[in-house]
Amino acid sequence: MREEGYSAELVNEEIRDSTVKIDYPRVEGLPNTAAQRRINEQIKSLVDDLTTNPDNLHPAYEPDSTEITLTYQVGVNLNGVLSLYFEVYSFPEQAANGRTVASSLNFSLDTGHNYQLSEQFEPGSDYLDRINVIIKEEFKKKDWPQINEFESISPEQGYYLTENTLNIYFQEVEYTPHYVGIPVFEIPYLAVSDMADPRGLIAPIIEKSDFPLSRTVINIRYR
DSSP states (O other), rough: OOOOOOOOEEEEEEESSSSEEEEEEEEEESSSHHHHHHHHHHHHHHHHHHHOOGSOOOOOOOOTTTEEEEEEEEEEEEEEEEEEEEEEEEEEOSSSSOOEEEEEEEEEETOOOBOGGGGGGGTOHHHHHHHHHHHHHHHHHTOOOOSSSSOOOOOOOOOEOOSSEEEEEEEEETTTGGOSSSOEEEEEGGGGGBOOOSSSHHHHHHHHHOOOOOOOOOOOOOO
């Protein structure tokens, strides 16, 4: 069992004007000030990209006439792990529908490193197959119509962490109709704990939650 870690102090930052409503967190109070600076730089860079890059905004985006709202959720903030989930919603004047784009950041508070999904699992493990099976089963349970058939996530798949689950998300109209919004699939840590890399972020969350990081054999049906 590793030594218990710590959490970050989060300060909400706001940007407001006639068409823009932006909220994002600023990290304070970390013992490693260099890591704190790296984290805040990455957060601000993502916020700027989500709210100014046309690729992340409605196709009819016009700078002075499109409403832009950026919100965030703290998935987890404990044991030296900070996971943040963001959504930007853009709605141009006279548009029939708005557009929502999701993104996330998953940090080690010790180093300021933002972890890709692949870095959460041991090299050579079949975590992609394991997660794909769960997501395919969940698609069936939710009975959502699919505009594209789901085959597989990628090692760089968008995700965020909570105290109990690895949450995989997809963008609007990637696999489901617009009305579904951002589909999120909650993967219990129990289903992937045997593959978790001790150098990743899932392991310290499990330890804080008194959940054993074991070599449990998970009964997953592969199709």
